Amino acid sequence: MRKTALIFALLSFCAVQAQILAPVKWKTSVKKISETEYELVATAAISGDWHLYSQSVPENGPSATSFTFKGNPNYLKKGNTREDQGHTIDDKVFKMKIKYFEKKADFRQTIKVKNKKKGFKINAVVEFMVCNDSQCLPPSEEDLVFEIK
Secondary structure: HHHHHHHHHHHEEEEEHHHOOOOEEEEEEEEOOOOOOEEEEEEEEOOOOEEOOOOOOOOOOOOEEEEEEEOOOOOOEEEEEOOOOOOEEOOOOOOOOEEEOOEEEEEEEEEEEEEOOOOEEEEEEEEOOOOOOOOOOOOOOEEEEEEEE
């Protein structure tokens, strides 16, 4: 019985640690704007008291969130990736004004379909960094897939 309790306690601890080390979960969606334009939406669900940094941060600050869209002959990017309003604060960790997001953030990229082909995917990578009031995790990358239907 003691072994079972010990194993359960260790597994619970590992599960909690895994959640702490991955405080951002990403999901993607696609919104049709017109016959040839779509909006790609990457949504970050941010847990606990962690925060995700903006695409624009001051020099010598944290790593900015960035998106890299892989080339594909089926589409063209229109403009830059837009982000939610977020919060600008005097960051205690970096000792500067920084824009960040808490709980949730949407990032939107408009694309134009080059032909009438439907049913293709757009692959992207998001690089991001998260911190709370006492620590930061190293920058992480996550693959994103947007399905154009």
